[in-house]
Amino acid sequence: MSVSVFAPASIGNVSVGFDVLGLAVRPIDGTLLGDVVTVTHSNSGDQLTVIGDFAQKLPSDSKDNIVWQCLLLFNQQLVAHQQDVAQVKITLDKRMPVGSGLGSSACSVVAAVAGLNAFYQKYHDFSFAEQELLEMMGKMEAKISGSLHYDNVAPCFLGGMQLMVPDHTIISRSLPAFEDCYYIMAYPGIEVSTKAAREILPVAYARADVISFGQNLATFVDACHRHDKAQAFSVLKDVIAEPYRQAILPGYSDAVKYLTESGCLAVGISGSGPTLFCVTDDFNKAQQFASWLNENYLQTSATGTSEGFVHICQTDSQGAVTLP
Numbered sequence: 653m654s655v656s657v658f659a660p661a662s663i664g665n666v667s668v669g670f671d672v673l674g675l676a677v678r679p680i681d682g683t684l685l686g687d688v689v690t691v692t693h694s695n696s697g698d699q700l701t702v703i704g705d706f707a708q709k710l711p712s713d714s715k716d717n718i719v720w721q722c723l724l725l726f727n728q729q730l731v732a733h734q735q736d737v738a739q740v741k742i743t744l745d746k747r748m749p750v751g752s753g754l755g756s757s758a759c760s761v762v763a764a765v766a767g768l769n770a771f772y773q774k775y776h777d778f779s780f781a782e783q784e785l786l787e788m789m790g791k792m793e794a795k796i797s798g799s800l801h802y803d804n805v806a807p808c809f810l811g812g813m814q815l816m817v818p819d820h821t822i823i824s825r826s827l828p829a830f831e832d833c834y835y836i837m838a839y840p841g842i843e844v845s846t847k848a849a850r851e852i853l854p855v856a857y858a859r860a861d862v863i864s865f866g867q868n869l870a871t872f873v874d875a876c877h878r879h880d881k882a883q884a885f886s887v888l889k890d891v892i893a894e895p896y897r898q899a900i901l902p903g904y905s906d907a908v909k910y911l912t913e914s915g916c917l918a919v920g921i922s923g924s925g926p927t928l929f930c931v932t933d934d935f936n937k938a939q940q941f942a943s944w945l946n947e948n949y950l951q952t953s954a955t956g957t958s959e960g961f962v963h964i965c966q967t968d969s970q971g972a973v974t975l976p
């Protein structure tokens with residue numbers, strides 16, 4: 653009598669689309685890079701248990717866990733739709749490092765809301781529409797990062813490359829992604845708070861930057877629709893966040909120099925960092941970049957160990973899925 657949902661990692665911004673573009677990714681070796689939420693009926697009130705590699709990094713009081721907040725919001729919405737509210741036991745398998753730039757909080761939010769929805773669909777014959785679910789996810793992500801941005805929750809939930817549109821009846825549109833590209837994701841093992849990384853950004857931008865931003869994003873979207881990979885990745889440049897955030901990412905500029913000189917299609921900060929992503933359509937190069945990043949981008953602690961990792965990924969076109 654339980655339902656488990658997996659929600660994948662994502663690259664927020666994809667360099668050209670600050671807060672409005674995101675891509676879901678999955679490691680090619682089959683690693684489940686994302687969070688899993690399991691929902692079961694309970695006879696003793698609502699409960700949340702957190703397990704997994706990164707469980708210790710989350711608030712000790714489960715009421716402060718975003719998954720708990722998702723349950724409260726979901727229940728409110730059930731009441732608003734005149735539905736009975738069941739008592740549930742939720743287990744969060746926290747597989748994603750917190751403050752990583754891999755959309756960790758979005759993974760928990762999407763797995764929780766989609767998990768609850770799948771549970772009600774299976775056992776209570778009720779489900780919310782995709783749009784309502786996405787709105788709930790956006791609200792929860794905003795609670796954590798301090799402002800509403802869908803660039804992680806939308807690809808994490810819907811899969812593929814997602815472009816946010818300023819129409820609350822649509823929210824997100826799918827863009828054709830480059831399925832043959834490899835995205836090498838290098839998480840150095842240090843934590844960067846999304847909220848803090850947003851606070852260091854300017855409140856206003858110079859006209860030249862605004863023009864570059866608009867031109868790069870428009871060119872990228874057009875190139876995606878024309879399947880013009882060379883054009884798309886040639887404009888993958890971030891004038892909004894990277895110039896200000898790279899200073900807080902140790903080794904980032906050396907990595908960009910090496911990867912660019914070695915012929916990657918593009919390199920950038922995943923979300924608010926510290927994860928770096930690098931794009932190539934050549935598998936041999938993907939392996940070369942992954943091993944260089946492993947050697948040079950991961951940060952080691954005083955004991956010589958690192959909590960970082962590198963994965964060779966491709967586009968995850970499925971998004972959140974119910975596990976068998």
Ligand SMILES: Nc1ncnc2c1ncn2[C@@H]1O[C@H](COP(=O)(O)OP(=O)(O)O)[C@@H](O)[C@H]1O
Pocket residue numbers: 709710711716717718719749750751752753754755756757758760761796797844845846847923924
């Ligand atoms: N289930 C959860 N997953 C991730 N972060 C959570 C969760 N519940 C609460 N948090 C808190 O939310 C914040 C997430 O930080 P954030 O920088 O937005 O992470 P990320 O960039 O990895 O999504 C942290 O302070 C963390 O303790």
Ligand SMILES: N[C@@H](CCOP(=O)(O)O)C(=O)O
Pocket residue numbers: 664665670671672752753754755756757801803804846849850893922923924925
């Ligand atoms: N658009 C956001 C994306 C944050 O992604 P995360 O993975 O770091 O949570 C931003 O750049 O602030």
